[in-house]
Amino acid sequence: MSFEAFPLGQPAFSTHIIDRAAHLRLDEGKLAELAAAPSSRAIVICRDGLVVSFEGTAARALLSIDEAVQCGANPGMVFLGLRDEAALFAMGMSRDAADALAVSDHFVVADLRGLATRGALAVADLSAIAIAKSMVNWHQRHGYCANCGGRSHMKEGGWKRVCPACKAEHFPRTDPVVIMLVTSGDNCLLGRQKQFPVGMYSCLAGFVEAAETFEDAVRREILEEAGIRCGAVSYYQTQPWPYPSSLMIGCTAEALNQDIVVDGLELEHARWFSRDEVAAMLARQHPDGLTLPHPFAIAHHLVRRWIEDKAGAK
Amino acid sequence: MSFEAFPLGQPAFSTHIIDRAAHLRLDEGKLAELAAAPSSRAIVICRDGLVVSFEGTAARALLSIDEAVQCGANPGMVFLGLRDEAALFAMGMSRDAADALAVSDHFVVADLRGLATRGALAVADLSAIAIAKSMVNWHQRHGYCANCGGRSHMKEGGWKRVCPACKAEHFPRTDPVVIMLVTSGDNCLLGRQKQFPVGMYSCLAGFVEAAETFEDAVRREILEEAGIRCGAVSYYQTQPWPYPSSLMIGCTAEALNQDIVVDGLELEHARWFSRDEVAAMLARQHPDGLTLPHPFAIAHHLVRRWIEDKAGAK
Numbered sequence: 037m038s039f040e041a042f043p044l045g046q047p048a049f050s051t052h053i054i055d056r057a058a059h060l061r062l063d064e065g066k067l068a069e070l071a072a073a074p075s076s077r078a079i080v081i082c083r084d085g086l087v088v089s090f091e092g093t094a095a096r097a098l099l100s101i102d103e104a105v106q107c108g109a110n111p112g113m114v115f116l117g118l119r120d121e122a123a124l125f126a127m128g129m130s131r132d133a134a135d136a137l138a139v140s141d142h143f144v145v146a147d148l149r150g151l152a153t154r155g156a157l158a159v160a161d162l163s164a165i166a167i168a169k170s171m172v173n174w175h176q177r178h179g180y181c182a183n184c185g186g187r188s189h190m191k192e193g194g195w196k197r198v199c200p201a202c203k204a205e206h207f208p209r210t211d212p213v214v215i216m217l218v219t220s221g222d223n224c225l226l227g228r229q230k231q232f233p234v235g236m237y238s239c240l241a242g243f244v245e246a247a248e249t250f251e252d253a254v255r256r257e258i259l260e261e262a263g264i265r266c267g268a269v270s271y272y273q274t275q276p277w278p279y280p281s282s283l284m285i286g287c288t289a290e291a292l293n294q295d296i297v298v299d300g301l302e303l304e305h306a307r308w309f310s311r312d313e314v315a316a317m318l319a320r321q322h323p324d325g326l327t328l329p330h331p332f333a334i335a336h337h338l339v340r341r342w343i344e345d346k347a348g349a350k
Numbered sequence: 351m352s353f354e355a356f357p358l359g360q361p362a363f364s365t366h367i368i369d370r371a372a373h374l375r376l377d378e379g380k381l382a383e384l385a386a387a388p389s390s391r392a393i394v395i396c397r398d399g400l401v402v403s404f405e406g407t408a409a410r411a412l413l414s415i416d417e418a419v420q421c422g423a424n425p426g427m428v429f430l431g432l433r434d435e436a437a438l439f440a441m442g443m444s445r446d447a448a449d450a451l452a453v454s455d456h457f458v459v460a461d462l463r464g465l466a467t468r469g470a471l472a473v474a475d476l477s478a479i480a481i482a483k484s485m486v487n488w489h490q491r492h493g494y495c496a497n498c499g500g501r502s503h504m505k506e507g508g509w510k511r512v513c514p515a516c517k518a519e520h521f522p523r524t525d526p527v528v529i530m531l532v533t534s535g536d537n538c539l540l541g542r543q544k545q546f547p548v549g550m551y552s553c554l555a556g557f558v559e560a561a562e563t564f565e566d567a568v569r570r571e572i573l574e575e576a577g578i579r580c581g582a583v584s585y586y587q588t589q590p591w592p593y594p595s596s597l598m599i600g601c602t603a604e605a606l607n608q609d610i611v612v613d614g615l616e617l618e619h620a621r622w623f624s625r626d627e628v629a630a631m632l633a634r635q636h637p638d639g640l641t642l643p644h645p646f647a648i649a650h651h652l653v654r655r656w657i658e659d660k661a662g663a664k
Contacts, residue, residue: 052566056559058574166561174560177518178496185494185501195559204491208560212526212597244597245370245509246488246522247480247590252366260372271585276561283526283558 047275047284047334048152049166051159054124056117061193067115070123071101077122078104078113079161079168082129083176084279085145086165087137088157095146095156097165098124107143108133114171114194116164126168126194128176148278153332166278171195173280174208182206213282214253215241217338218264220291224314224342225262226328227298227306236327237309237317239335241284242302254289262306263297266290272341275334286334288342315343361589361598361648362466363480365473368438370431375507381429384437385415391436392418392427393475393482396443397490398593399459400479401451402471409460409470411479412438421457422447428485428508430478440482440508442490462592467646480592485509487594488522496520527596528567529555531652532578534605538628538656539576540642541612541620550641551623551631553649555598556616568603576620577611580604586655589648600648602656629657 060066070076077098080087087107088095099107109127116124134145148169151157157165171194181188181199188197188206197206217239218225226237242257244250251269258264272286298306309317316322318340329335374380384390391412394401401421402409413421423441430438448459462483465471471479485508495502495513502511502520511520531553532539540551556571558564565583572578586600612620623631630636632654643649 049561050563052563052569056570058570163561167559170560180494180496180499182492182494182496182520185499187499206496207525207557209523210526210558210560210562211521212524243521244524245481246484246524246595247363247477247592248524248597249364249366249588249590251588255366256370256372274563274565276563278561281560283562 047273047337048332049162049276049278050273050334051163053160054117054119054164054167057115058195060118061115061195067193070115071113071125073123074100075122076101076125078109078125078127079116079165080104080107080109080127080129081169081172082131082134082145083173084149084169085134085147086151086169087129087134087143088146088151089143093156094158095151097151097157097161099143101125103143107140108136112175112190112194114168114175114190116167116171119164124164124168126172128172149332153330163276166276169278170210170276170281171208173278177280178206209281211282212244212250212253212285213241213277214244214250214257214285214287215239215334215338216254216258216269216287216289217335217342218258218262218266218289218291219342220294220308222311222346223308224311224339225258225264225291225296225306226309226314226339227262227303229302230304233327235325236329238329238333239338240303240306241335243282244285250285250287254287258289258291261299261302263293263295263299265292267292272338273334277334284334286338288338311343311346314339318343361587361651362646363476363590363592364587364648365477367474368431368433368478368481371429372509374432375429375509381507384429385427385439387437388414389436390415390439392423392439392441393430393479394418394421394423394441394443395483395486396445396448396459397487398463398483399448399461400465400483401443401448401457402460402465403457407470408472409465411471411475413457415439417457421454422450426489426504426508428482428489428504430481430485433478438478438482440485442486463646467644477590480590483592484524484590484595485522487592491594492520523595525596526558526564526567526599527555527591528558528564528571528599528601529553529648529652530568530572530583530601530603531649531656532572532576532580532603532605533656534608534622536625536660537622538625538653539572539578539605539610539620540623540628540653541576541617543616544618547641549639550643552643552647553652554617554620555649558599564599564601568601572603572605575613575616577607577609577613579606581606586652587648591648598648600652602652625657625660628653632657
């Protein structure tokens with residue numbers, strides 16, 4: 037398998053396609069009209085999976101509203117926006133309904149990541165699928181008011197929940213996560229977590245905490261996980277990561293020391309890798325079979341850019 | 351009043367001082383020991399205010415634990431971390447307790463922003479105060495499980511809430527917000543919201559939405575609020591903004607058109623400003639009395655950098 041099968045020069049979910057048309061969220065009449073329009077489409081999410089129809093090896097994720105209802109999607113619809121003048125909605129699905137689909141000839145609930153990494157989904161649909169997954173996962177875990185415990189209700193096309201008892205308003209979460217390639221001259225720091233595939237190493241990462249800048253979050257995480265202090269931190273790009281609502285903030289950072297002390301909690305191992313070794317991993321020709329994340333993930337692009345920038349500079 | 355009274359060359363809350371010492375959050379025995387240590391300090395938050403003791407014009411925000419309890423702080427303590435080996439905690443306070451402090455000779459509940467902008471708080475304390483405010487505000491609005499409606503409980507030194515009924519875990523929110531200086535050659539776009547002080551203009555801003563990159567959020571917000579399409583977007587820096595849990599992501603963006611169409615919802619007015627005009631606003635010498643945000647806010651620094659970079663390039 038070659039990484040090049042993945043069709044994006046960008047990490048997944050980071051290519052903007054949809055017009056969110058936020059002004060329509062307040063227009064209940066227009067939303068009802070769009071929900072009934074034959075041109076409208078729904079993305080149906082069940083936890084980490086989505087409902088698709090296979091046409092050969094290609095998976096179609098944009099269902100007609102009728103198809104979504106026939107599949108057993110829940111009635112609540114999140115308005116995602118417009119694409120080519122057609123409205124896109126997200127709908128959730130219970131596990132029971134997903135199980136019932138096992139006997140369907142037309143639709144299956146498939147793992148999003150698996151579909152995306154093998155190129156089965158249309159690239160143009162990935163950003164809408166990411167919004168759909170974030171939003172549906174949020175509604176599924178936020179049916180009650182965190183302020184008073186009462187049942188809350190969807191409003192504004194699903195972009196807000198309101199508590200009728202205490203009047204509190206609740207908005208979807210977006211959880212910033214820093215992910216960083218730490219370098220020290222011609223070496224970079226990569227680590228692995230226990231649950232990674234055998235031989236895979238990646239960039240270190242961690243949630244940004246309350247009242248913390250990205251730069252401080254990068255330095256804190258690297259120090260906590262690997263005992264490395266960092267100086268300059270540079271931002272690269274962000275990748276929406278709907279598991280369930282993270283936003284990966286890709287950075288590079290310069291190490292100030294070399295002696296790694298792995299915490300054993302987040303990481304099971306970390307070490308310095310030379311450019312030649314990383315280039316071999318990118319080419320899937322590392323002598324020990326070590327690998328890097330798939331181009332689906334921003335970690336791949338952080339590493340690839342580091343290799344290619346230097347190659348370009350020679 | 352001169353802006354220079356503000357003691358930071360950085361926006362408020364963005365200077366890292368505290369060691370969060372996250373490994374101690376799991377050590378209940380150690381946290382209990384620290385909570386009883388005479389060297390430990392508490393920051394007491396009541397909504398947008400904090401409890402301080404004035405010594406002349408200087409406001410002391412770090413209270414002893416005994417002082418915090420005497421002031422009527424709630425018993426729940428969030429472990430913020432270590433500074434100079436002393437533990438810092440955050441504590442909340444009810445409105446009733448805050449009202450009762452009105453007769454205190456020693457302590458007052460004062461508005462955080464007012465204290466910070468007039469330089470009454472020690473700069474070294476601002477980042478810990480921001481963490482304290484974010485965390486206390488989060489606990490105050492998240493006493494119930496959003497998943498099942500049951501009462502949730504603080505765990506891990508306040509960095510997590512757990513629901514005993516459904517076992518769901520809840521973590522503090524950090525809400526990314528993009529704030530951007532849009533430029534078109536030697537002009538920049540500034541706007542004003544209805545609630546701004548008379549004559550004040552600032553950078554445009556808005557929440558990053560579910561599954562959205564920063565760059566797309568910048569372009570979407572500028573288009574929605576002002577009808578301007580943007581091309582290249584560059585990241586500048588982040589500022590924690592604990593109202594209650596925002597993280598301001600400062601960017602610059604290049605406009606592709608000049609014809610502003612204000613939405614009338616977020617903004618009441620927006621227009622292009624020349625470098626000379628902005629320089630006069632920074633110097634508080636604008637002929638019409640127009641002003642910019644205080645250096646407390648990242649907007650000030652985005653504008654100042656644009657002026658100073660050009661001055662440096664001449």
